[in-house]
Amino acid sequence: MRGMVEFKVKAAHYINKINTHIIPVRFEYYEPKTIEEAVELLAKYKGEAKILAGGTDLLVAMKQRLVEPKIIINIKKIKELRFIEDRGDYLAIGATTRLREIEKNPIVKERFPALYEAVKAMAGTQIRNMATIGGNLCNASPAADTAPPLIVYEAKVKIVGPRGERIVPVEKFFKWVKKTVLEPDELLAEIIIPYHPPNTGSAFIKIARTAMDLAKVNVAVALRVDDNNVIEWIRVALGSVAPTPVRAPSVEKALEGKEFKLETIEEASKLVVNDISPITDIRSTAEYRREVSKVIVRDALIRAYNRIKGR
Numbered sequence: 001m002r003g004m005v006e007f008k009v010k011a012a013h014y015i016n017k018i019n020t021h022i023i024p025v026r027f028e029y030y031e032p033k034t035i036e037e038a039v040e041l042l043a044k045y046k047g048e049a050k051i052l053a054g055g056t057d058l059l060v061a062m063k064q065r066l067v068e069p070k071i072i073i074n075i076k077k078i079k080e081l082r083f084i085e086d087r088g089d090y091l092a093i094g095a096t097t098r099l100r101e102i103e104k105n106p107i108v109k110e111r112f113p114a115l116y117e118a119v120k121a122m123a124g125t126q127i128r129n130m131a132t133i134g135g136n137l138c139n140a141s142p143a144a145d146t147a148p149p150l151i152v153y154e155a156k157v158k159i160v161g162p163r164g165e166r167i168v169p170v171e172k173f174f175k176w177v178k179k180t181v182l183e184p185d186e187l188l189a190e191i192i193i194p195y196h197p198p199n200t201g202s203a204f205i206k207i208a209r210t211a212m213d214l215a216k217v218n219v220a221v222a223l224r225v226d227d228n229n230v231i232e233w234i235r236v237a238l239g240s241v242a243p244t245p246v247r248a249p250s251v252e253k254a255l256e257g258k259e260f261k262l263e264t265i266e267e268a269s270k271l272v273v274n275d276i277s278p279i280t281d282i283r284s285t286a287e288y289r290r291e292v293s294k295v296i297v298r299d300a301l302i303r304a305y306n307r308i309k310g311r
């Protein structure tokens with residue numbers, strides 16, 4: 001009898017922490033059809049509700065009992081949240097647009113190659129068919145692959161809630177690991193990515209243990225050079241090397257106004273260590289992250305520059 005009790009206790013522990021097929025909590029489930037309905041539900045159940053988009057982060061967390069929401073609001077039936085639209089000065093992407101749709105979009109591939117490369121490097125096709133760009137940002141993993149490209153493109157997010165709309169730069173959206181500026185009654189509706197002039201080049205590089213894994217380190221860069229190859233504007237952002245995705249101002253400052261030369265790029269890339277605070281975890285060590293950051297910043301800058309030159 002005692003053996004059976006011990007077995008049940010062990011089994012419960014095993015199911016809750018490891019078995020990823022079972023969600024062991026009860027919740028109420030809603031499927032609003034409009035943003036307005038979703039916001040009403042969020043306001044009503046403030047703090048108790050969780051938004052479900054693709055579920056590729058949330059359901060894993062629920063199965064592991066890391067989060068146990070009483071209310072689930074599935075926003076995937078809201079048509080007005082799923083689009084990719086050219087709006088003249090900028091490209092707008094709805095929050096529930098699937099990663100696979102972004103990967104297949106010709107404007108993204110042509111005008112925002114760092115975002116294209118980031119999405120392409122995420123998980124496998126099945127996950128990309130379900131996962132959304134809004135979910136990737138709102139989950140606020142330091143390793144979120146879409147964050148560094150959106151930061152270097154100076155993208156903004158449109159947030160909607162009972163008090164109306166607000167626009168926040170993606171760079172300011174993340175507060176800490178798994179924490180964003182979203183209030184419990186707000187949702188992310190749209191991502192706004194400004195178009196950059198034609199003499200802009202950009203690139204994304206990710207180092208991961210396997211193709212399906214989160215990044216040990218990822219980096220996105222964007223830069224513009226003038227006719228004399230002088231860097232007139234540059235942005236560098238990295239993921240998985242701090243509690244949130246971060247810019248690398250030391251590298252940017254060292255390169256802005258300088259001619260694009262390999263030696264200069266090599267030296268400036270080493271300065272990235274001043275801007276990051278990596279930790280050792282299951283994916284990598286702090287030392288490796290520091291060393292490889294220098295290398296991928298350099299390589300991404302060269303790749304972005306080659307793109308400007310049409311190579």
Ligand SMILES: Cc1cc2nc3c(=O)[nH]c(=O)nc-3n(C[C@H](O)[C@H](O)[C@H](O)COP(=O)(O)OP(=O)(O)OC[C@H]3O[C@@H](n4cnc5c(N)ncnc54)[C@H](O)[C@@H]3O)c2cc1C
Pocket residue numbers: 050051052053054055056057058059060075095096121122123124127130131132133134135136137138139143144145146182186187188189212213214215
């Ligand atoms: C096998 C596997 C591989 C993966 N590989 C990668 C990878 O390589 N790179 C990477 O970055 N990620 C990866 N992920 C993580 C995940 O797939 C992505 O973060 C994905 O984009 C999350 O989107 P989702 O729509 O599934 O989010 P969900 O799981 O639905 O939501 C994630 C979180 O965001 C909140 N949320 C979602 N949408 C909104 C919104 N519009 N407004 C407010 N809150 C919202 C939810 O409440 C939840 O807290 C992987 C996951 C799996 C399971």
